[in-house]
Amino acid sequence: MTRVATIPLQRTMSQAIQRSQEKLAVTQQRLASGKKATDFASLGTETVRNLSAHSLLARQDAQSTVSKRVGTTLSLYQGHLESMESAVGGLKTDILNVIGTGDAAGLQEAIETAFAQFRTSLNSSEGGVPLFGGAQTDGNPFAPDSLAAVATTTADDAFKDDGVRASARVADGVDVTYGITAASVGKDLYAAFQTLAQAGTIGSKPTDAQLDALKQAIGQLGTGISSLQAVNADNGRKQNQVETLTSRGEDRSLLLQGVIESNEDADLGQVAIDLAQQKTMLQASYSVFSQLSDLSLVSYL
Secondary structure, three states, X not given: OXXXXXXXXXXXXXXXXXXXXXXXXXXXXXXXXXXXXXXXXXXXXXXXXXXXXXXXXXXXXXXXXXXXXXXXXXXXXXHHHHHHHHHHHHHHHHHHHHHHHOOOOOHHHHHHHHHHHHHHHHXXXXXXXXXXXXXXXXXXXXXXXXXXXHOOOOHHHHEOOOOOOOEEEEEOOEEEEOOOOHHHHHHHHHHHHHHHHHOOOOOOOOOHHHHHHHHHHHHHHHXXXXXXXXXXXXXXXXXXXXXXXXXXXXXXXXXXXXXXXXHHEOOHHHHHHHXXXXXXXXXXXXXXXXXXXXXXXXXXX
């Protein structure tokens, strides 16, 4: 008759209990972390795909950050360009009224105010860096600090930007050149302010020479406003392009996040079921092991 020893049977049961404990520990870890595995190696065949997805997501997030920053800068450009257009457009209307009526009361103040807005916008900054300065990071891109200084300062000396336009990569293989320099937007308008400055202080009744200067300034303001509107229109096209690319990038990020989550995130409902089953199995193993330990041939002799 074949005899089965008690000790080997207990050893077998002990090994089964250890396996059940290991499975229960893994399931508890999944419940605590919400992940299928604690490292990429444990994902098996999905490891390569998830590593690639993480890399693509990191690159997409970086590009999204850049595109949002560029979008903010373009919005700032728009705000300043529209402020300049409003200021010089109002000044043009005031000058036309003076030419038509001969009454220049308040015109000098209007010229000074429009110039101040023009100068403030050109010397605006973002994060301490001149917005219209090109690659220049210090100093104002527009030098004259008063209308009187404009009369004796040439356009080349007035504009200190270096003409360099900023560029950024906002999507794979897509670089957007978006920078606007002070000279590109302000030189034509500067000619009008120089004409007005050289005409001297205009009182309530302009002289014939001042009227001629005002008529000349009207044409220069028209040219300057047209140039400014062209720059603003190009800026608007860049805004639309960046917004479209940003939206596509966000959609792509959501897709990549979905791929990662589907391969890494645990099904918590299934984890709860597995936890209950494995707990029951472990308790049953403990019970059987205990019963085997209590068995003795002496009890039956």
